[in-house]
Amino acid sequence: MIEGLRNGDMQQWKNYAYFAIGIFILVAVVLLVRNNINRTNERNIQSQTDNITVPTIVRANPKEVAEGFPKELVLNSKIEIVGSYSATYPGSLAVQFTVEFISSKNPEANYDFYTKWATDNKWQIINSSQGDLISSLYLKKAAEAINITIRSSVKTTDRSNIIINHVDLNR
Incomplete structure (x- = not known):
């Protein structure tokens, strides 16, 4: 009878061992x-970041338009310039102006x-x-593009906030 208990105990210990090994695996x-x-x-994140081109941005002085912004592009009824910058891209002739x-x-x-x-x-x-x-x-015109976004002013209904982006691909 003592041997039977030992065999049962041994089997129980084997079951515990199998269970522990299974959990470990x-x-x-x-x-x-x-x-x-x-x-x-x-690797995916690294390959995605390798494809990003970071432009060189030159911000204009406060209340001024970035140097090189096309003179023929009129700022209609301008009251105040909020911000302006130019951007160039490494390995590209493209130049972007934003106001x-x-x-x-x-x-x-x-x-x-x-x-x-x-x-x-x-x-x-x-x-x-x-x-x-x-x-x-x-x-669009030849190698140039302009994007103009016009929003209602949050302060009054008779004014607008305008963002103009001009890109010249061959500068």
Whole structure:
């Protein structure tokens, strides 16, 4: 009878050992898979960041337009310049100029002004959208593009905030 208990105890200890080994193997597999996923993600993140081109940005003095901003691109009814900068890209001839300003005209008047300006100056209107809160124009001419975003002023309804981006690909 004592031997029977010992065999039963031995079997129970074997079961505990198998269970512990099974848990150990399961934990090892989970850690290996997790480590492999982390390495794959690190490689993907690294390859994604290798493709990013960081421009060189030159900010204009406060209340001024960035040097080189096209003179023919009118800042309609400008009250105040909020900010402006130019950007160049390594390995590219492209130059970007951006200006944000407050206009004394309402968004509808500015949308009409820039639509007419584009037509008069032979810019092709690629995309346009006019809404209650925001309007935009995307214009193209040869190797140049202009994106104009017109928003209602948060302070008064008779003013607009305008952002103009001009990109010249061959400067």
